[in-house]
Amino acid sequence: MIKLLSEHMADMKMQVDSAEMTDTELLLAVYKEIIEKLSGVKSQRHQLILEGVRRFNEMIERAGGGYTAVEVADLLGISPQAVGKKRKRKQLLAVRRGEHAIYPVWQFNGNEVVTGLKELLEELEGLSTIMKTQFLLGTDSEYQMSRIEYLKSNGLDENLRRKARQLGAQGAR
Structure with a gap:
């Protein structure tokens, strides 16, 4: 043996000297x-x-970090359970950090969710959190700013919705 x-x-080129073992x-x-x-x-x-x-x-982190569910609840004036429901309904984007989730700060405008974000997240349905985040934080050559900055400044228009829909459709394949 x-x-x-x-x-x-x-x-197998294993490095074991078996002579005196x-x-x-x-x-x-x-x-x-x-x-x-x-x-x-x-x-x-x-x-x-x-x-x-x-x-x-x-x-x-470069985009501002994230809030805990309790911090989001305080910010929005709702319960942490309501924050969880918004996450499950895909109305808020959450990033898993160990056993908990953080909610990126860029999806908030003051003490409310950025207007139009819910609709964009619906268009991006089926994509990973990473893909959604890259879409929203990525600089759009047409807008010369990130899509989330554009959304905050200009609101949701059909062009931005179309871009999200196209990416969502590509990711669904």
Whole structure:
């Protein structure tokens, strides 16, 4: 058995010196080596995911950060449960942070939700929170500002609604 494992390890280019190991030590060494090789592949994917999450969180922070549900409730003069209902009805955009959600500050204008945001979120239905956020925070070459800034300044017009509808339709495929 030890001879077969040693040959197999050589074929796999495993770095284990089995010459003076007990069977248990050899099995543990092989197990450790396999786990390290597998975790290397997994950790590359994991690192890419973590990098994407980091960049998304940076985008949210650059745009002003987020409120907790309690802070949104205070801001809007409603209960935290009502905030949760607005989130579930897709009237507010929430970003998961661990077990809780934050509500990006850019979706509020003073003590109310930006007028027209609910309708834009309906057009973007089916897209991920990341895609919705990128759409709203992204600079639109036609407007020379982000779409959320345009919405706050000019209100919802058919052109902005059409842009959201087109992206929502692409994402639904």
